[in-house]
């Protein structure tokens with residue numbers, strides 16, 4: 106008996122430990138007794154105003170007669186340490202924008218002298234509260250440094266109305282709980298009270314309804330077994346619908362179930378976000394009473410999970426560096442559902458006509474260019490292309506230009522040229538599209554298919570853009586029908602976000618998200634042929650597909666859901682191997698499943714051949730963060746296994762993006778664009794530092810450097826004297842290199858990144874001169890701009906140099922000139938390739 110009991114306990118613990126965690130709650134800290142100091146202030150606007158709870162007062166730096174120069178510094182002393190996870194800053198609310206902060210950094214400290222940067226970036230010039238959420242760090246002091254004004258280059262004032270601080274909080278253990286409810290539905294798969302404390306978000310407690318509902322109030326009682334200190338409750342509504350969301354509620358506590366004390370009341374919004382009412386109590390019994398249904402849908406009450414919040418400050422354990430580290434949060438001046446790495450190593454980001462909202466065909470797009478080196482973003486409103494670029498297709502062409510097609514202005518094409526920092530209009534598409542995917546193909550043209558989200562529904566067959574001629578040509582035989590998913594949303598969703606991989610001789614493999622794969626031949630009028638199915642997978646809308654080894658034709662797929670919204674995503678993962686010959690059948694094999702189910706996540710090819718999959722959510726639904734996967738996973742192709750990495754601080758779900766940065770870290774950003782004040786807007790990104798850059802103590806490893814890089818001139822391309830498969834780069838380094846990797850610069854929107862692909866390259870030579878041989882086929886080494894990383898014997902990658910790989914022949918059949926243009930000094934003209 107005791108053996109059985111201990112076995113069952115162990116089993117329970119086992120399942121409890123393995124349960125994926127889809128939340129990261131924070132509580133608002135009480136500011137009583139806190140102090141604020143600043144480098145400068147007006148007598149009438151002291152720094153203490155940021156803690157006074159009044160939005161109409163603010164701290165302002167000295168202004169009369171002459172404002173003092175930037176930077177300005179505000180320091181808050183919370184008097185006691187806490188595990189800080191979020192800082193919120195409310196700008197002045199009196200209608201003036203003078204003093205609004207643009208560039209800034211936020212740091213925390215335990216002693217007021219050693220500071221850790223937790224956020225860095227640029228805030229937009231508006232009066233909305235700015236939230237910087239970061240991986241929790243211990244601290245007593247907070248320092249906000251303003252280095253530029255948001256509204257002008259001459260304003261040197263700084264002003265802040267309020268600063269609030271949120272702490273990370275743990276749920277109390279539920280292992281000793283017994284729960285009961287006013288009623289529970291036992292029909293169907295069972296919606297007993299215990300389903301609200303069992304872990305999975307997909308199981309729920311529901312008040313009985315099948316044989317008739319009972320009028321409100323409905324209650325849910327927790328018996329903790331003994332009095333326990335509590336500082337709040339967590340209520341997670343059901344994922345699979347709205348019915349039964351609690352509206353008006355009360356929380357009462359008791360030690361004997363006779364005498365109850367009310368500790369919290371209120372009315373929750375009719376949405377699926379986690380509700381976190383805060384209170385302080387020590388009690389054995391906690392009773393959650395529902396007095397109404399949030400949407401007045403009837404006498405229904407339901408809950409996915411109910412937890413209580415632990416009042417003790419969570420113990421701080423520094424993140425295990427073998428699981429990577431999320432460095433500072435990048436505050437961005439817009440919510441960016443789209444982004445692309447530029448040939449100069451900066452990141453182009455854009456939203457829609459507004460920085461936090463979309464709607465209509467406005468002809469305007471808000472953009473920003475984020476510099477990963479300085480952390481600063483510069484903003485621009487693009488009007489000259491008359492293109493609202495919300496939810497478009499994106500491809501980088503052979504010249505490194507970012508070709509943005511469709512979206513809210515469904516037929517428009519806009520082109521960003523980094524070397525001149527200009528946007529120019531391209532020719533309109535023949536078919537209006539939004540949510541299509543595009544792919545640069547081996548001859549330099551850009552294939553485009555699908556996209557019923559915008560510009561009318563259905564019939565979105567292929568067309569192709571020739572950047573040299575600025576022309577769009579319909580390809581009537583590249584039919585969209587074979588790539589449609591069976592989506593509950595119908596054709597509006599069924600042709601969205603194709604997984605396209607350009608391959609040899611102008612072919613494109615459409616590897617998903619439909620279970621059916623297809624080859625598209627982009628010559629002439631086009632022509633599609635079936636390419637089999639993805640093994641035991643299903644339609645995987647908003648899953649990820651990453652070409653982690655283009656030489657071997659290897660693609661990892663991960664996650665996705667049958668339907669775009671209102672569905673449950675999956676953990677499944679597969680490896681697709683594209684055969685050497687375009688048009689032949691790919692092979693598909695299952696690999697280990699992820700721990701976390703993900704739709705709307707992002708997949709990124711890393712230099713060492715591993716694939717980083719981050720973000721996404723279990724229950725896929727646009728503009729929600731419910732059931733977000735905070736724990737990214739890293740897939741190793743040599744073992745076919747996933748390793749959970751350290752969790753990030755911000756959910757990255759619908760409209761999030763992920764990009765490999767030149768320093769071999771990853772930017773995982775954005776999510777939302779759901780209008781002013783929407784809680785699912787994420788005006789930020791986080792920087793993930795993969796394990797390959799970290800020492801055992803968490804410090805950064807010494808990394809190799811690429812010292813010089815040059816194109817080795819080739820003669821006799823393709824003839825008998827050509828002993829190498831492709832062009833070559835000559836590279837000198839500061840140490841022994843075990844391998845190189847080429848990774849094409851990425852573009853990211855809506856889970857799609859058809860630009861990134863990785864080419865592993867053996868290291869021939871020695872640090873004085875390594876030869877890096879580029880595959881000869883432009884269907885493999887797709888021309889354009891690529892990172893090149895040198896990886897040392899410890900497996901540590903260098904920072905990338907960015908090289909341009911050029912084809913010998915463009916789509917017009919003419920050879921490229923020898924002096925092919927190069928944009929900046931660290932970009933070298935890449936080696937010549939044989940004709941496709």
Ligand SMILES: [Cu+2]
Nearest residue numbers: 442496760855
């Ligand atoms: Cu979108």
